[in-house]
Amino acid sequence: MTQLILQSVVSGILVGGIYGLVALGLALAFGVLKVLNVAHGELLMLGGYASFFAFTYWGIDPFVSMPLVFVAMFGFGVLLYLVLFRFVTRTEIHTRIKNSLLISFGLVLVLQALAVRFFTADERTISTSYSLEAFTIGPVRVPVVRLAGLVVAVVAALALEWLLSRTRFGRALRATSEDWTRAALTGVDVRRVYLIAFALSAALAAIAGSLVSLGYSISPSIGLGWTLKALIVVVLAGLGSMRGIIVAGIFLGLVESLASVWLGGQYREVVALVLFLVILSFRPQGFFGRAHA
Amino acid sequence: MLEVDGLQVAYGDLQVVWDVSFQVPEDSIVAILGPNGAGKTTSLLALMGLLPVKAGSASFKGSSLIGVPTHRMVERGLVMIPEERAAFASLTVRDNLELGAYTRRARASRTETMEEVYAIFPRLAERKSQLAGTLSGGERQMLAIGKALMARPELLILDEPSLGLAPIIVDQIFTVIREIRDRGVSVLMVEQHLEMALESADYAYILEAGSIATEGTGPELEADTRVQEAYLSL
Numbered sequence: 001m002t003q004l005i006l007q008s009v010v011s012g013i014l015v016g017g018i019y020g021l022v023a024l025g026l027a028l029a030f031g032v033l034k035v036l037n038v039a040h041g042e043l044l045m046l047g048g049y050a051s052f053f054a055f056t057y058w059g060i061d062p063f064v065s066m067p068l069v070f071v072a073m074f075g076f077g078v079l080l081y082l083v084l085f086r087f088v089t090r091t092e093i094h095t096r097i098k099n100s101l102l103i104s105f106g107l108v109l110v111l112q113a114l115a116v117r118f119f120t121a122d123e124r125t126i127s128t129s130y131s132l133e134a135f136t137i138g139p140v141r142v143p144v145v146r147l148a149g150l151v152v153a154v155v156a157a158l159a160l161e162w163l164l165s166r167t168r169f170g171r172a173l174r175a176t177s178e179d180w181t182r183a184a185l186t187g188v189d190v191r192r193v194y195l196i197a198f199a200l201s202a203a204l205a206a207i208a209g210s211l212v213s214l215g216y217s218i219s220p221s222i223g224l225g226w227t228l229k230a231l232i233v234v235v236l237a238g239l240g241s242m243r244g245i246i247v248a249g250i251f252l253g254l255v256e257s258l259a260s261v262w263l264g265g266q267y268r269e270v271v272a273l274v275l276f277l278v279i280l281s282f283r284p285q286g287f288f289g290r291a292h293a
Numbered sequence: 294m295l296e297v298d299g300l301q302v303a304y305g306d307l308q309v310v311w312d313v314s315f316q317v318p319e320d321s322i323v324a325i326l327g328p329n330g331a332g333k334t335t336s337l338l339a340l341m342g343l344l345p346v347k348a349g350s351a352s353f354k355g356s357s358l359i360g361v362p363t364h365r366m367v368e369r370g371l372v373m374i375p376e377e378r379a380a381f382a383s384l385t386v387r388d389n390l391e392l393g394a395y396t397r398r399a400r401a402s403r404t405e406t407m408e409e410v411y412a413i414f415p416r417l418a419e420r421k422s423q424l425a426g427t428l429s430g431g432e433r434q435m436l437a438i439g440k441a442l443m444a445r446p447e448l449l450i451l452d453e454p455s456l457g458l459a460p461i462i463v464d465q466i467f468t469v470i471r472e473i474r475d476r477g478v479s480v481l482m483v484e485q486h487l488e489m490a491l492e493s494a495d496y497a498y499i500l501e502a503g504s505i506a507t508e509g510t511g512p513e514l515e516a517d518t519r520v521q522e523a524y525l526s527l
Contacts, residue, residue, distance in 0.1 A: 168391070171384065171391060174381070174383060174384060175381050175384065178381050178382065178383050178384075179381070181343055182375055182379060184362075185341065185343075185363060185372070185373050185375060185379075186367065186392055186393060186444070187367035187396040187444060188395055189362070189364045190363075190364070240383070
């Protein structure tokens, strides 16, 4: 029993890193543009397929293709912003959430249908020569690809935090997320900030997708499940702290993992959603969020 | 320097500004005064490209402002301090000032400008690592002005600089506004606080229900019986 619990703690932490990484992008788009992109999970799915096909057809190692996937999906994010989300950000701030929900639900359907059409509905996993390798700490087995996934998630969060707190663009981004009108009056090109934040959000989702296709599996329908996880993590963490989002992701992974040991696998999702409701009722600004944000 | 002619602004079907014309000459303080709801803030927001202009023209240093994105106006030296909480609460005082010098025109000289700002407001230097959200109302207004100065403005627009501040602080703020004018920055301010504004302004306009009702120098308006009856008795 102890071994089972220790093993699920480790698995929970490892998958939680990816939850955090997915949530990072969602929080960025929500915090800066005030749009809720429910197609965030579909962007993850596309990133996963990009890595999968790069590996299957060209034999490119997923860790090598990751920067390329990042750049490609950044470009796709630019396109999505210009074609769809740009129009949402022209509306009043309090109508943006519902407008973005409508648009992104449509996007979910389109991207899923296209994925089934072009990639088939089969479940895919990248199997590299090192995919099955693992090291053991005492009784616990740690798969290397999943551990690498956690490392990538943490590095992404720290990089994003550095960008936000130390750079000129980061200051503009934080200013825009606090109040776009005052940011514009400060000389910030708000539309450009929106464009870059959204594209960055898409690129982060894609990186998470690469990790999912490597350590877990992808199929055209995985998107909404991941969006939901990301939403729960954002509610847990609150907006404002990138590190906090990774911590909340790991926390969610742990809770889910332990819940399936103690209560049975079928309660995994239920426990996560109960947690979501409890946090929303008692601490709506999240663990690390600011009350006024 | 700034010329506005026949400005009209509406929120959808609701027209708030009907006929606003005024000028801000170089090196002067011009005030637009009037009661709440007269359309003062609306006029400024439209001027800065944050609300659509229905009709009229506006030009700054000879070139039109209509349809110019807000951030480009800041780049041209037209800087507005919005009403209340103009600084970003979630950023430190120093980050707010750094952000103030966001435009290309201001970036190169930002270190010197920041020293000037700290010289004008020593209080800000004491609190540079503090989050702006934790400052007092007066300090926050100082930061708002400091941040605007970081942009190296040629014309500074202030929306109700005295709002919600204690009389002593209001005195200090108006003294600073005159100093800013003496350094060669023109000032346009919108105020409800009539007496205080008329003391500082070189020229003032009175806005009533979306139109300019009367205009003149401070002493002229103070002598005007209609103005006295309408406002100064308050």
